[in-house]
Amino acid sequence: MVSKVSTSLAHYAYKVNQLQRHEAEAAMAGGINLFQLMARAGAAVLSQIQQHFPAARHLHIICGKGNNGGDGYVIAKIAHEVGLSVTVLVMAEREAITGDAQQALILLEALPVKVNFYQQNELKVASISAFQADIIVDCLFGIGFSGRLSPTLEQLIIQINNQPCARVSVDVPSGLNADLGTVYTVAVKADLTVTLIAYKQGLLTGQAGNYVGNLQLETLGVNHVFAQLTTTACFRQSERNLPSILPRAPCSHKGHIGMLLAVGGFETFTGAICLAAEAALRSGASLVGVCCHKQSRNIVLIRQAELMVVADSAQTLSSSTLLKKIKVIILGPGLGQEHWSQALFDLVITLPQSKVVDADALRLLAEYPIKNSQWVLTPHPGEAAVLLSCSIAEIEADRFSAVKKIAQQYGGICVLKGAGTLVSDGNIVWINSTGNPGMASGGMGDVLSGIIGALILQSVDLFSAARLGVYIHGRAADIIVQKYGQIGLLASDLYPEIQRLINAESY
Known part of the structure; x- marks a missing residue:
């Protein structure tokens, strides 16, 4: 590409x-x-x-x-x-x-x-x-x-x-x-x-x-x-100014691309972690492991044969032999806010790997704020309000200030979701041009986390991965909506178009 x-x-x-x-x-x-x-x-x-x-x-x-x-x-x-x-x-x-x-x-x-x-x-x-x-x-x-x-x-x-x-x-x-x-x-x-x-x-x-x-x-x-x-430090993102992913050498194998770990899926929240993990596979992650609650384990394995359940708690994850092989972690989809969730959050947040932090993990981060240059935070306006200790109305009143403040306060890259999703490193802001109202359905954010996580494995930096992930996520939905309409669009419907777009020469 x-x-x-x-x-x-x-x-x-x-x-x-x-x-x-x-x-x-x-x-x-x-x-x-x-x-x-x-x-x-x-x-x-x-x-x-x-x-x-x-x-x-x-x-x-x-x-x-x-x-x-x-x-x-x-x-x-x-x-x-x-x-x-x-x-x-x-x-x-x-x-x-x-x-x-x-x-x-x-x-x-x-x-x-x-x-x-x-x-x-x-x-x-x-x-x-x-x-x-x-x-x-x-x-x-x-x-x-x-x-x-x-x-x-x-x-x-x-x-x-x-x-x-x-x-x-x-x-x-x-x-x-x-x-x-x-x-x-x-x-x-x-x-x-x-x-x-x-x-x-x-x-x-x-x-x-x-x-x-x-x-x-x-x-x-x-x-x-x-x-x-x-x-200006504000830019409109379109198909003509996207970052590229790193080319794969003819002799590449799964170890070159690397392994991604998706952490979440507490009891009845299995769907979220499945969507994130499956999206990561379709977006180019060579190996995807899942750390989920023991009651979610069988559902994950049934949903997608290529996924590996590598742990079911903070204790088993910390002792897993695969931990050293993991290059990127997605933390948050379906994580919950229970004792089990908190223990996993406390462990994963200290690990050195690059991360995508989403959903429940963002709310836990707001309670125990730390700064890290090696993660992408993906809040919707409600989660952004929790991170900045303000109201949703205040976030929506100035989305540009909000996205920069989150990146400055917590480090790394912030993706403020919504119509015209914003991506910022605390100084520069990119405004995404893809997406549609049909994406207002459950699981869309989990799929985005999976895409960005996989692209971190294949990009030169976190900013590039976040920008490209946001664009492809919205563009995949736009293509499907053009064919079938907005009503009834499911997060999992995006998988075929995500794979096609990542492999395409032009969007």
Whole structure:
């Protein structure tokens, strides 16, 4: 498998203040001014609208008073010129429109396009259902929005979301925080979001998945200049910039790849450890041993003949002759939080092998915190909240800070699961681009642990293994969902696609 790492701007993700500081500078360095950049933005968005909604004939464009509204005036002007029917609602008084947005509005007002201005002394916004449209184009707010919407704008966005037509947001769905991916009350639920110049990190994770729809990037021809003006430690992971696994020599045998040990499976939690261990086998681990409760032993052996049960307690594991052969340990799936579980945790956590720490082991780690550079922690938001002694709401309010804090506090690599899974070493953050809502089913996290554990055996470092594992996990689910749909997707359904993807030249 060849490395696919690329330095394209399409793989970078930025904070809002970086765009605000360098947008004008990038335009100037590219030989244009901000009004010309606005003109490019409007043309690019309309092109995306025509590409994705070729049958659309009437656009209803809703604009704010800033430059995002200016983009909307450009869209309206060009749409009229190409023969589309256009109406415009401006959520501001005419006198409030200034700068480049005003220049764009003046050009629009020279055309026979109906522009309606909202008056501050009106009691409510007129119902937008009065404007029959194929598409509502959301140009209310740009990247600078944060905080809470006014009651008037909340009601407007609710109306927008209730209309039986497609919705397109320019740059960011209005109401969504472009830095954090959070929504305070409501936001436009776009079918298509056309984001401009570069990806904003908040569009790629967390609640953003409920609002952005089909996310498309338009760099407006200033991408290379912009990348030279500012740096970022946040990246969007796609099939074009994945790490590679180490090639296998023709004379490789199972000892070269190495043995993995999966620790967990307390009594009635056998399924979790089976899923993790089986996923490790399908992901390339040559030998997989299992340490599980004695009542789980027979189920493990029946489920998969290639698995070895090497111990059933901390005592038997500590005396196992196989312990020295083990290169990687997965700790946590189905481990429980009993005395048996605690004893195994206390033993395994001190062993020198690289580890994947998941599920119940994360909760035990929070009770007895230590730091280790040689592990990958894979919490979902609930487990992340336990690790950081905070609420789930606080984790989801700033997933970027949370994933870095866990890696800094506990060491190694943190994988914060969820929509737009984040992978961090405490400094750099990668945002995963694969996965779907069908993965909200039991055992998916256990399979991910197995994949990452096996990839640690085959990768140059833990970060690479975690990144590639997260991508393949989500991509396997995406492929299955394309064939059969999201409902009823099982964790074990992923095995054939995991094996195929790991062996593929291209994802």
